[in-house]
Amino acid sequence: MPTSLLDVQLEKILAKDKEFLEQTEFPIVTVSSTFREELKEFHGNLDKDLHANDLNRDIVLSRAHFSMAFGTAVQAWLHKNPSPSRTNKLPKHTNLPSFAHPESAWLVDPINYVSSSKFPKIAFTETIGKIIARNPLLKTVKGLIDKYGRSKLPISDAITPPLLHLFQSVEQPIISFHIESGNKLAAIGKKIVQVVTDPHVREDYLLHADLSNIKFCVFDEKTRADFFEKAALHGKTVDPERVIVTGPPVDPRIISARRHKNPEQLYHRPLRVLVTTGGLGTNKQEIELILHELFDFLRQRPSPLQILCYGGTHHDFTELVQKIAREERVAIEPLDHIYAKFRLIHGKHIMDVNELLLHFGFPWADCVITKPSGDMAYDAAAAGCSLLFLSPWGEWEENIQEVFEQLGVGRKAEVSHIKDQFSILTKRVFDRESWFEEAQKNALTIPKLFLNGSANILRVAKEWK
Numbered sequence: 001m002p003t004s005l006l007d008v009q010l011e012k013i014l015a016k017d018k019e020f021l022e023q024t025e026f027p028i029v030t031v032s033s034t035f036r037e038e039l040k041e042f043h044g045n046l047d048k049d050l051h052a053n054d055l056n057r058d059i060v061l062s063r064a065h066f067s068m069a070f071g072t073a074v075q076a077w078l079h080k081n082p083s084p085s086r087t088n089k090l091p092k093h094t095n096l097p098s099f100a101h102p103e104s105a106w107l108v109d110p111i112n113y114v115s116s117s118k119f120p121k122i123a124f125t126e127t128i129g130k131i132i133a134r135n136p137l138l139k140t141v142k143g144l145i146d147k148y149g150r151s152k153l154p155i156s157d158a159i160t161p162p163l164l165h166l167f168q169s170v171e172q173p174i175i176s177f178h179i180e181s182g183n184k185l186a187a188i189g190k191k192i193v194q195v196v197t198d199p200h201v202r203e204d205y206l207l208h209a210d211l212s213n214i215k216f217c218v219f220d221e222k223t224r225a226d227f228f229e230k231a232a233l234h235g236k237t238v239d240p241e242r243v244i245v246t247g248p249p250v251d252p253r254i255i256s257a258r259r260h261k262n263p264e265q266l267y268h269r270p271l272r273v274l275v276t277t278g279g280l281g282t283n284k285q286e287i288e289l290i291l292h293e294l295f296d297f298l299r300q301r302p303s304p305l306q307i308l309c310y311g312g313t314h315h316d317f318t319e320l321v322q323k324i325a326r327e328e329r330v331a332i333e334p335l336d337h338i339y340a341k342f343r344l345i346h347g348k349h350i351m352d353v354n355e356l357l358l359h360f361g362f363p364w365a366d367c368v369i370t371k372p373s374g375d376m377a378y379d380a381a382a383a384g385c386s387l388l389f390l391s392p393w394g395e396w397e398e399n400i401q402e403v404f405e406q407l408g409v410g411r412k413a414e415v416s417h418i419k420d421q422f423s424i425l426t427k428r429v430f431d432r433e434s435w436f437e438e439a440q441k442n443a444l445t446i447p448k449l450f451l452n453g454s455a456n457i458l459r460v461a462k463e464w465k
Contacts, residue, residue, distance in 0.1 A: 009040060014113050014162070016043050017106070022169050026076050026105035026461055029167070029185070031159060031178035032065035033279070033350045034058045034112050034122075042100070057348040059111065059126050060313050063279035064375035066350055068197060069107055069177040071251030075454035076105035078252055105458075110181070111155070113162035118155075125155050126280075130314075133280040133393075156180060164188065173215075173461045177249075179204045186214040193461045195249060197374045199223045199403055200396035201230050210236045215464065217246040217457050220403075220449065246456035247449035248378040255451050257363035261384035263433070263440040266366055270303055271426060271436060274365035274385070276310040276357075276376050279350075281317050283371050283390040286415045288320060290369065293418045295328040298341045304426065306339070308361060311346040312353050318346040335360050367436060369413055372401035381409050382451055386439030388413035388421075408442040411435075 017039070021027045037056055060066075077100050114122055163184055167174060173191040176182035179202065182194040192214040196205055199219040208214055209231050218224045224243050231238045273294070275287060287309075297305040311317040321344055325332050333340035335356065345361065347353045362368075362383035370376035371390045377400050380387050387410030392398045404410035414421040425435040433441075 010036065010113060013039050013043050014166070017108050018166050018168075020102040020106040021108060021166055022171075024102055024104065024106040025172065026073070026175060026458060027167070027170050027172055028069050028073055028105060028107040028175045029163070029177070029181045030065045030069035030107065030109050031111060031180050032062045032069070032109055033060040035066075035109070035349065035351050036112050037349060038351045039112065057315075058313055058350045059122055060279045060350050061111075061126055061129060062375075063312065063350065063354065064197065064373055065178050066109075066279070067251065067354055067375045067379070068195070068249040069109075069175075070351075070354070071254070072175065072177075072249050072454040072457055073100075073105040073107045075252050076458055077101050079104065108166055110159040110163040110166065113166070114155075114158045115161070118158035121155055121158050129280045133278075133282040133284070160184060173464045175457060175461050182214065183207050186211055189213055191464060193217060193457065193464070195246075195457060196223060196227070197248070198396040199399045201226045202396075203230070203234070206231050206234050206236055209238050212239070212242075215242045215244065215460060217244055217453075217460055219245075219248055221245055244456075244460050245449070246460065247451070247453035248374065249453040249457055250378050250382040250451065251358065252454065253358050254362050254379050254383050257358075257383040258444060260363045261366075261440060261444060263437040263444070266426075266434065266437050266440065267428065270306045271422075272306050272308070272364055272366045274308050274310065274361050274368045274370075274380075276361075276368060276370045277312055277314065277317055278371060278373055278376070279312065281312070281314040282373075282393060284317060284320070286390045286413075287369075288324065289415055290413070290418050291321065291324050292328065294422070295324070295330050295342075296419060297422070298328075298330050303341055305422070306341055308343045308345065308364065310353070310357055310361060311344060313348060313350055314346070318344065321346075338364060366440060372397045372404065372410070374400065377401075377404060377410070378450070378453075381407070381443050381446055384440060384444045386410065386436055386443060390415070407446055409439055409446065411439075 035058060111122055163181055167185055167190060173193050174185055175193045177195050177197060182192045186192045186208045194214055194216050196216055196218045201223065216227065218227060224245050227243050228238060275290065277283060277287060294305060294307060297303055309321050311321055325342065330342050332342055332344050335343050345353055345356045362379060365385050367386045367388060368376060368380035369388045372392050377387060381404055387404055389401050389410055389412050392401055428434050
């Protein structure tokens with residue numbers, strides 16, 4: 001493992017993470033983002049020489065791969081401490097929760113430990129990803145490529161040395177939330193519980209599917225059937241007992257948000273709308289149009305809507321939202337003002353903004369406007385929210401949209417006519433419930449498969465000894 005990291009403190013953290021992985025019950029890996037400052041603060045409790053720098057911005061490639069992995073770690077931690085203290089105050093910067101138990105589960109992302117010589121490739125990959133995510137033509141080209149299978153991750157050679165170093169001596173089954181990490185570790189003989197995060201089987205998942213040291217946790221029975229079909233087409237023989245239906249992984253704190261939801265309230269107060277982007281700032285142009293239109297509702301007296309916008313770690317996205325608010329003469333109010341007309345979640349750190357989303361977004365929202373992604377859609381439905389879908393990124397998101405439309409939880413957002421759509425969907429006709437009321441009821445009664453994914457994934461790893 002090369003030691004020329006960007007920050008000499010990271011060498012100490014790398015050693016601590018490696019030690020935790022070797023001792024924990026559930027070692028978890030993903031490829032999503034840096035969260036170095038949180039690691040410095042957490043490990044700083046053990047080493048006085050480690051100090052976080054809140055000014056450093058995280059590199060974020062995917063909220064989905066972060067949130068699903070982190071939520072599964074939280075599931076294991078809460079098993080140790082089922083009733084963590086709750087507060088209505090803003091979360092502190094140290095967002096590795098106080099109830100984190102490294103001996104129970106530990107999450108790593110090798111991006112945190114890429115050597116200084118190769119780290120520019122990580123930053124460049126994020127930049128290119130954001131350009132593609134914000135350009136409809138480039139996004140379409142990428143979608144066509146993804147439809148027929150992805151090549152290896154562009155940063156594969158950069159993450160390989162720290163990944164192999166971290167798991168060199170790990171003997172427990174390793175839960176992987178990214179196929180790149182799972183394939184590399186399976187190839188050297190590690191026991192891998194590979195989470196197929198979407199109702200879609202990419203060719204990459206089949207690379208080592210015939211090996212006995214890898215198991216797959218899949219979205220539902222249809223995904224399981226698709227897995228065997230695609231494996232057979234690629235000449236792979238897969239033991240059926242190694243492909244297990246677990247449902248999508250969701251942070252248990254999001255599921256607990258369901259208790260705040262009551263569809264009967266929607267007729268008697270403003271509709272609470274959460275507008276979200278993803279880890280690369282997708283659907284930016286659609287969100288710009290939507291905010292301009294929906295802000296018209298905020299100027300009404302009384303306003304039929306309240307809006308909370310999740311901008312993630314994207315500085316340009318945050319500037320755009322602030323610019324629109326100024327143009328529309330709508331004040332951006334503090335996050336803890338839950339009755340405010342408009343609020344914004346943004347920051348430099350993925351863990352920070354993710355915790356704010358869990359704290360202020362999902363428990364509060366009635367409806368979530370988002371692309372049909374494996375993080376926001378799963379989380380919103382599990383939190384008891386209806387969904388209005390922005391344009392999907394690729395075939396896997398089209399599949400996700402279809403799943404939640406069939407459940408009666410979501411439907412396509414009519415971006416060019418969003419005001420009319422909201423007016424129609426909030427109306428009761430002949431005393432029949434509005435679409436928003438019906439969709440939230442459906443979200444609150446979705447099959448338990450959509451709520452128990454994280455626990456089921458942990459069970460698969462625990463039972464594999």
